Amino acid sequence: MDGKYIAIYRRFRPETFDKVLGQEHVVRILRSQIASNNTGHAYLFSGTRGTGKTTMARLLAKGLNCLSDGERPCGVCENCVSIKNGAFIDVIEIDAASNNGVDNVRELRESVVYPPGVGRKKVFIIDEVHMFSKGAFNALLKTLEEPPEHVVFVLATTEPNKLPATIRSRCLRFDFKRVSVAEIVKGMREICAEMDVRADDDALVLLAGNADGSVRDGLSLLEQCVSAGTGSIMRESVLEILGSPGDDLLSSLTDDVAAGRIAEALILLDEILAAGKDERRVIEEWIQYFHSALLIKFVKNPERIVNRSVESIDRIRKQSKRLEPAFINDCIYRLSKLLNDVRWSAHTRILLEMTIIEMGENATVER
Numbered sequence: 001m002d003g004k005y006i007a008i009y010r011r012f013r014p015e016t017f018d019k020v021l022g023q024e025h026v027v028r029i030l031r032s033q034i035a036s037n038n039t040g041h042a043y044l045f046s047g048t049r050g051t052g053k054t055t056m057a058r059l060l061a062k063g064l065n066c067l068s069d070g071e072r073p074c075g076v077c078e079n080c081v082s083i084k085n086g087a088f089i090d091v092i093e094i095d096a097a098s099n100n101g102v103d104n105v106r107e108l109r110e111s112v113v114y115p116p117g118v119g120r121k122k123v124f125i126i127d128e129v130h131m132f133s134k135g136a137f138n139a140l141l142k143t144l145e146e147p148p149e150h151v152v153f154v155l156a157t158t159e160p161n162k163l164p165a166t167i168r169s170r171c172l173r174f175d176f177k178r179v180s181v182a183e184i185v186k187g188m189r190e191i192c193a194e195m196d197v198r199a200d201d202d203a204l205v206l207l208a209g210n211a212d213g214s215v216r217d218g219l220s221l222l223e224q225c226v227s228a229g230t231g232s233i234m235r236e237s238v239l240e241i242l243g244s245p246g247d248d249l250l251s252s253l254t255d256d257v258a259a260g261r262i263a264e265a266l267i268l269l270d271e272i273l274a275a276g277k278d279e280r281r282v283i284e285e286w287i288q289y290f291h292s293a294l295l296i297k298f299v300k301n302p303e304r305i306v307n308r309s310v311e312s313i314d315r316i317r318k319q320s321k322r323l324e325p326a327f328i329n330d331c332i333y334r335l336s337k338l339l340n341d342v343r344w345s346a347h348t349r350i351l352l353e354m355t356i357i358e359m360g361e362n363a364t365v366e367r
C-alpha cells in the first residue's frame with residue numbers, strides 16, 4: 001500500500017448518496033429536499049453506531065453547497081472535495097464530546113449570525129450531541145428557535161433520549177437502522193474489487209453477519225482479514241479471525257448431541273477449544289445455528305431471514321429434517337440460559353460440558 005495508511009472504513013466513506021448502504025428512508029427524503037432546495041434548518045440523526053450518521057451529515061452538507069447542476073452532492077466539484085477534506089469554511093463540525101460547555105455554544109451562536117463565506121449554506125454538524133451540558137443545550141435551543149435563513153444544523157447521536165425534548169421537537173428526526181447483511185456484503189464486495197482483493201461470498205456473508213448491523217464494524221473486520229493478507233479472503237481465514245467454530249463443527253456437534261453420542265460431543269468440543277476457539281463464542285454461534293435450523297425447518301424459502309450462504313442453508317436443511325422441533329427448542333433454551341449464567345462465571349467450559357450432557361440425555365429420552 002502506498003502513502004499514509006488509512007483504515008478501510010475511513011477510506012471508503014460514501015461521497016455520494018448512491019454509495020450509502022441501507023438507510024433508504026433517509027436518502028430518499030434528503031435527496032428530494034436537496035433537489036428541490038427545500039431543506040429544513042435542523043436535523044437530528046439518531047441510531048446505532050457505525051450506520052452512517054456522520055457520513056449522512058456530511059452528504060447533506062455537501063448537497064447544500066455542491067456546485068453541480070445534476071445530482072447533488074456530486075462528490076467531485078470544488079466544494080464537495082473541500083468539504084471532504086475538512087477545508088470548507090462554511091461547514092463546521094463540532095465534536096460535542098470535547099466541546100460540551102456553554103462557552104462553546106456561545107462561540108457557535110456568534111458565528112451563526114454571519115452569512116456563509118463561499119457556500120450557499122452554513123452547516124453546523126454537532127456530533128455526539130448527547131454529550132452537551134445542560135447549559136450548552138439551553139444556549140443551543142435559543143439558536144434552534146430562530147435560526148438565520150442561511151444556517152442548517154445537523155445533530156448526530158447514538159443516544160437521542162439524552163437530548164432535552166425541547167431540542168428534539170425542533171429537529172427533523174431520522175432514525176438510522178442497522179444495515180442488513182446483504183447490503184453490507186454488497187459494500188464489501190465493491191471495496192474488495194477496488195482494492196484488488198479476492199473474496200468468497202461465503203466469507204463476506206460471515207463477516208457481515210458478525211457486524212451486527214454496523215457497517216463500520218463490518219469494515220473493521222474486513223480490514224483484519226485484508227491485513228492478515230494473502231490477497232484473498234476465504235471462509236476459513238474469516239472463521240479464524242472471528243474465533244468462531246464454523247458451521248461444519250457445529251453441525252457435527254449437533255448431530256452427536258441429537259443422537260445422544262455424549263462422549264463424541266465432549267471430545268469434539270475439546271478439539272474445538274484446543275484449536276483456540278472461544279467458549280462463549282461457541283455457545284453464541286451454536287444458539288444461532290439452532291435458530292437457523294429451526295427457521296429453515298419451518299420456512300420454505302428461508303434465504304431472506306437466515307443470514308447464511310445458500311450452501312450452508314442447504315446443509316442445515318438436510319440436517320434439520322432429522323431434528324425434532326422440541327429438541328431444537330430445548331437446546332436453544334439451555335444454551336441461552338447457559339450464555340446468561342456464564343457471564344459472571346470462570347467455569348464456562350465446565351458449564352458448557354454439563355449442558356452438552358443434558359442436551360444429549362434429553363435428546364434420547366422417550367417423548
Ligand SMILES: Nc1ncnc2c1ncn2[C@@H]1O[C@H](COP(=O)(O)OP(=O)(O)OP(=O)(O)O)[C@@H](O)[C@H]1O
Nearest residue numbers: 009012013020021049050051052053054055215216
Ligand atoms: N450506511 C452506510 N453506508 C456505507 N458506509 C457506511 C454506512 N455507515 C457507515 N459506513 C462506513 O462506516 C464508517 C463510519 O460511518 P459513520 O461515521 O457515518 O457512522 P456513525 O453512524 O456516525 O457512527 P457513530 O455513531 O459511531 O458516530 C464510514 O466511513 C463508512 O465507511
Ligand SMILES: [Mg+2]
Nearest residue numbers: 053054127156
Ligand atoms: Mg458519527
Ligand SMILES: [Zn+2]
Nearest residue numbers: 066074077080
Ligand atoms: Zn459537488
